[in-house]
Structures are given as structure tokens and as C-alpha cells.
Amino acid sequence: MKSDKPLLEIIGVDKHFGSQHVLKNCTLSVAQGETVVLIGPSGSGKSTLLRCVNLLESIEGGSIFFRQGEITKPGVEPHRLRQDIGMVFQNYELFSHLTAAENIMLAPMTVLGVSRAQAEAQALELLGKVRIPDKADSFPDELSGGQQQRVAIARALAMKPKLMLFDEPTSALDPEMIREVIDVMADLSAEGMTSIVVTHEMGFARRAANHIVFMxxxxIIENAPSDKFFGGEVSQRAQRFLDQILH
Ligand SMILES: Nc1ncnc2c1ncn2[C@@H]1O[C@H](COP(=O)(O)OP(=O)(O)O)[C@@H](O)[C@H]1O
Ligand SMILES: [Mg+2]
Structure with missing residues (x-):
């Protein structure tokens, strides 16, 4: 059923770490099928905001709605929510004793009760999707960083998430591997996967983002449609930040 309501609504979220006010009245909506690129200086709260969406952090004020239900009210089970929200971090923590395929099969089998044969078929399909169809039997230490990160993306996709959160997925990678991960993320966006991507890869933002959010x-200082943002309608603060990362 198609709905006009956003898939994700972050409304007036506040959070402190000790005396530090790390999220200040943050409001952000993400529509079904949209890709939002989140940028901002180190320490601005980007990771914390993503972690709140996944209930890895609690909030003190405001509320977050996902698929129209409030997830920040008492009684919501984080592990249930996380079945629908895939998260990929800078450091792809694959299980080193499992092959690429086994890493991808694990959660569907243990959490969703999918049969081994079905999980394996899906893993092979996903490895094709992330463009490493021949790496099913490789262990993480036999893969490049870019390949490991793509296994991590496939592992998240195996749970058929409704929303993907990427937190600087390419920042630990050597430059030549960034592109292959970016290409996979851009494919996902083009297929309509709803995503929030923390990245400073502005090439990806140009290709895939519907909105650019600057923290x-x-x-949240700015939330601009991509065409406006790249068309030069950017606040001075965001522009100063862009000048720093682009030069
Ligand atoms: N678990 C934590 N305990 C205390 N302070 C934290 C914790 N996590 C993050 N912070 C602080 O919160 C602020 C925002 O951090 P973060 O969300 O990681 O920023 P970003 O991802 O934009 O670099 C930073 O000042 C950081 O030091
Ligand atoms: Mg961060």
C-alpha cells in the first residue's frame, strides 16, 4: 500500500552525552525510495543521529517514526526494528571464520528461520548484486577492503531491509576501492532502496542523493534538494564546509 507519509520521520530529537548537547532539535523526513546524503564536520552528530534511528542510542527529547509507528516510545524492541533497518559502518565487521556467503546467510537463517538452501541461494544472488559473484567461498582476509565492504552490504540486504543506513562506508578504504562500493550504493538508490548515507563522497551525492543534509x-543546518544544493543554493556554512572537503 502506497502512503504519502514519510518512511522515516525524525522530529525534534535532542540528545546529550554528559554535558555535551550532541543533537539539537533535529528534524528530518525521508520518503520511501529516497536517498539522503548527510554531511558535516567530524563530531557534528551524524553517527549519533543514525544510531538513534536504529535504537543504538536513546533520545531525550523528540520522537522518531518509522513506517508510521513511533519507535522511540517505550516497549519497542530494538532487535525487531533492526530487522527492517540495515546498517553498514566504516569498519565492516565480518565474521572472520565464515566465508562471504556464510556471513550473508547467518542472519536470515538464525533470525528469520530461512532454510540453509534458501539462504545460500539468496547469498549467491546478493554477491552478484554487489558485483563479486565469484567470492562466495572466500574468507574475509582473502578479500580486499572494498570487497569486504560489499559483503557487509550484501549481509545487510539479506534481511530485506526497508531502510539502509550507511555511516562513512568508504572512509576506511583505499581510493581505488571507493568507487566499487559507491557504485553498489548508487545501484541500490537507483532501484529505490531508501537510504541515509553519511559520506563526503560528493560524487555519490550528485549521482544518487535526492536531498543533502548538512549538520x-x-x-541540522540545511536540508536541500540535490539540484538546489548542487545548483549553488547553499548556505554559507555548508559552502565553507564543502570548500574544506573539496580542496
Ligand atoms: N558514546 C559516546 N559518549 C560520549 N560522547 C560521544 C559518544 N559518541 C559520540 N560522542 C560525542 O558526540 C559528538 C557527536 O559524535 P558523532 O555523532 O560521532 O559525530 P560525527 O559522526 O558527525 O563525527 C562528538 O563530540 C563525540 O565526541
Ligand atoms: Mg561519525
Whole structure:
């Protein structure tokens, strides 16, 4: 059933770490099928905001709605929610004693009760999708960083998430591997996967983002449609940040 309501609504979220106000009245909506690129200086709260969406952090004020249900009210089970929200971090923590395929098969089998044969068929399909169809039997230490990160993406996709959160997925990679991970993420966006991507790869943002969100000091300073943002309609603060990362 198609709905006009956003898939994700973050409304007035506040959070402190000790005396530090790390999220200040943050409001952000993400529609079904949209890709939002989240940028901002180190320490501005980007990771914390993503972690709140996944209930890896609690919030002190405001609310978050996902698929129209409030996930920040008491009684929501984080592990249930995380079945629908895939997260990929900078450091792809694959299980080193499992092959690429086994890493991808694990959660569907243990959490969803999918049969081994079915999980394996899906893993092979996903390895094709992330463009490493011949790496099913490789162990993580036999894969490049870019290949490991793509296994991590396939592992998240195996749970058939409704939303993907990427937190600087390419920042630990050598430059020549960034592109292959970016290409996979851009494919996902083109297929309509709803995503929030923390990245400073502005090439990806140009290709795939519907909205660019700029955070600074725990505040969402700017939330601009991609064409406006890249058309030069950018606040001075966002422009200063862009100048720093692009030069
Ligand atoms: N678990 C934590 N305990 C205390 N402070 C934290 C914790 N996680 C993050 N912070 C602080 O919160 C602020 C925002 O961090 P973070 O969300 O990681 O920023 P970003 O991802 O934009 O670099 C930073 O000042 C960081 O030091
Ligand atoms: Mg971060």
C-alpha cells in the first residue's frame, strides 16, 4: 500500500552525552525510495543521529517514526526494528571464520528461520548484486577492503531491509576501492532502496542523493534538494564546509 507519509520521520530529537548537547532539535523526513546524503564536520552528530534511528542510542527529547509507528516510545524492541533497518559502518565487521556467503546467510537463517538452501541461494544472488559473484567461498582476509565492504552490504540486504543506513562506508578504504562500493550504493538508490548515507563522497551525492543534509554542532543546518544544493543554493556554512572537503 502506497502512503504519502514519510518512511522515516525524525522530529525534534535532542540528545546529550554528559554535558555535551550532541543533537539539537533535529528534524528530518525521508520518503520511501529516497536517498539522503548527510554531511558535516567530524563530531557534528551524524553517527549519533543514525544510531538513534536504529535504537543504538536513546533520545531525550523528540520522537522518531518509522513506517508510521513511533519507535522511540517505550516497549519497542530494538532487535525487531533492526530487522527492517540495515546498517553498514566504516569498519565492516565480518565474521572472520565464515566465508562471504556464510556471513550473508547467518542472519536470515538464525533470525528469520530461512532454510540453509534458501539462504545460500539468496547469498549467491546478493554477491552478484554487489558485483563479486565469484567470492562466495572466500574468507574475509582473502578479500580486499572494498570487497569486504560489499559483503557487509550484501549481509545487510539479506534481511530485506526497508531502510539502509550507511555511516562513512568508504572512509576506511583505499581510493581505488571507493568507487566499487559507491557504485553498489548508487545501484541500490537507483532501484529505490531508501537510504541515509553519511559520506563526503560528493560524487555519490550528485549521482544518487535526492536531498543533502548538512549538520554542524548537533544541528541540522540545511536540508536541500540535490539540484538546489548542487545548483549553488547553499548556505554559507555548508559552502565553507564543502570548500574544506573539496580542496
Ligand atoms: N558514546 C559516546 N559518549 C560520549 N560522547 C560521544 C559518544 N559518541 C559520540 N560522542 C560525542 O558526540 C559528538 C557527536 O559524535 P558523532 O555523532 O560521532 O559525530 P560525527 O559522526 O558527525 O563525527 C562528538 O563530540 C563525540 O565526541
Ligand atoms: Mg561519525
Amino acid at each position: 554542524e554542532n548537533g544541528e
